Amino acid sequence: MIIAARKSLEEIRNMLSGYKRILVVGCGTCVTICWAGGEKEVGILSSQLRLASSKDGNELSVMEAVVERQCEKEMVIEELGDKVPGVEAILSMGCGAGVQTMAELFEEKPIFPALNTTFIGMPEKEGLWLEMCGACGDCFLDRTGGICPVVRCAKGLLNGPCGGNLETRCRK
C-alpha cells in the first residue's frame, strides 16, 4: 500500500493562490486507508480552505470529488469528466501516480499535489505504517527470509550488520 502524508495548509494555500474555483480530488484506494486523501480528508481540507479564505476575505469556490483509483485513466475520466471544465485548478489528494495521471488527462488545467507520497508500507496498528518496500525493481526476498534488508535497515545496507552492531545483530 502506498503511504502518504498531507502537506501543511500553508503550503497548499500558497500553491493555490490566485485561483478562485478549485476541485479537490481524493483517491479511494491506498491514501484512503492511510488517512491522507480519502473522502473524509477531502472534506476536511476543503472545509479548511473555505474557512481560511473566508477569514482572509477572499472568495474561493471549492468542489469535492473522490475517484476510486486516481491512477486509472478510465476511472478519473468517468468521475471527473464533467466537473473539470468548471474549475480553474485541481488539487489532487492522490499519490504521485494519481497526480501525474490527472496531469496527463487534463493538460489544460494546473494540477497541484496536496500530499507528500512517502513510501510503500504495511499498517502495523492504527495510525502506524511501516516502510516495507523501496520498489527497487530487483526483489531478492527469496534469499533473505522475506525481510528486505535494504529498506528496513536504517542505513539502507544490503550486507549488514554495519559498524553499529550489537553482538553481531543490528541494533535496530
Place this chain on the structure above:
Amino acid sequence: MTRENKKIIAFCCAESAYRAADRAGRLRIRYPDNVRVIRIPCAGRVSVLHILKAFEKGAAGVLVMGCQEGACRHLTGNIRAKERVKYAKDLLKEVGINGQRVKMVNFGPDMAQKFAREIEEMVEKIKEEK
C-alpha cells in the same frame, strides 16, 4: 443576549447532555439564547467534519457534550469525541481560528447548572476574542 450574537452549536448526547439541557429548561435556568442544541445519539457520532462545517456555516463556537468518562452507553463514544475535538482544535488553529472555540464537555444527565455554565463560559470566551 441579543440577536446580534453569533451562534454556538452544542452537540448534545441524548443520554446525558440533552437530558441536562432538558432539565435546565424545566428548572427555568437561564442561559444564553444564541446556543443551538443538536441532539445526537452519542458524542461519538460527532465527526471532525461536523465541527468544521459548523464553523463554515458561521458558528462562533462549538460544544461537544457527552457522558462522563466511563459512563458512555456505547462504551467509547465520549473518548472518541474527545480525541476528535483535539484534532479539530489543531485543524482550526491551522486555519487561524482559536482552538478554544471548540470544547468537549462531559456531563451527567442531571447537571443542568453545569450545562448553563458551560454555555455562558463559551459566550464569554467568544466576546473576549472580539
